[in-house]
Amino acid sequence: MIRTLMISDLHLCRGDRSLFRGLGLRIEAGEAVALTGRNGAGKTSLLRAVAGLIRPTEGEISFTDADGAPLPTEDARSRDLHFLSHQDGLKPGRTAWEELLFQVLWTGGQRTDAEAACVRLDLGRLRDLEVRKLSAGQRRRLALARLIASPRRLWLLDEPLAPLDAERRVAFGEIMAEHLAGGGLILAAVHDPLPIPTRGLEVGA
């Protein structure tokens, strides 16, 4: 179980371009950090580096458990981390329920959890619709349902609220607050402030 995320002296490059260097960050259980910065500053790349999808040029990303002991990085990433990118990976030709169920089972959740998440995010009427027929906001809610249905501590969110309406933003704010209260960690790239108390970090400043 991830209790702390530590990033020290991180240097990220995309191609030949250096995005930022010397970035340090520590997130404890129950904390949310909002990453800000102009387009192309490297917010998404930072999230992908934490998820282990891109390799840092320099620096270290590590996770520790409740006793402060370091966790094996691969294990922590594959069992206790959700990465929600702006691409949701939902297949247009399958129904909302089929896709949600697959994502939940794949990330280690249960069928009953997926059903509960469906109710929580008000997806009941969309269940049997093909993903291609959903609006951007509905697709995002479907992607968010995975976060609640399979319990993982660290949430990496890339613009999580962008396509949601005002009411749903408040509702997702409550979900994030619950996650933090239960010992979760959130690292989110945002342009608009999140509806929960966060610490800010500007990338590429």
Place this chain on the structure above:
Amino acid sequence: MTGLRALLGRELALSWGRGGGALLALAFYLAMATLLPLAAGPEPARLAAVAPGSAWLALALASLLSLERLFERDYEDGALDLLALGPAPLEAVAFAKCLAQWITTSAPLALMAPVVATALGAPPDLAPITVVAALAGGLGFSFCGGIGAALSLGSRRGGVLIAVIVLPLFAPPVIFGAGAIEAFGAGLDWKTGMALLGAYSLSAVAVGPFAMAAACRNALS
């Protein structure tokens, strides 16, 4: 395990479902079998001679058709990120994907191979060995082809690249498989060819997933 079973189910559904490759490959196979007599001439003797070989050609080309979708779609829509972050390693993901590809594309083609070969005039007693050879060869095609599909991720005109990478790798199973069928028909030793075909496919199954996972990680980073 639940996750991998869910993944296999999803892959099978995607492949069979709308826009999937399985029916397309079958249609391609049938079209080729229909056009062959028109192109090569309708004399039964000539058709019977080329029938077993053409079945292999169709099998190789039809598997090639559906390979482009194997990783490319998941890569483009972000699902590969999710697959990389599951409890199962990417090697297992690649294995499940190729297995699903074999079940939905190669296996139906293998079952049709003797029908098409017989329709083209091959002796019916070649049917059993044709099925076995096509099933084994199809396994090799799926797992070797998967390497090409993973290596071409993120490149423009990936389909062309897959063909260029994979076609030389497809040559040995075609030689062994078609050779074994021909030897069987002529009453010669066919077991060596089948053994080599089996060895080729099994080593593709054993080595392929590691190469595919490495290529996927490289494409994601």
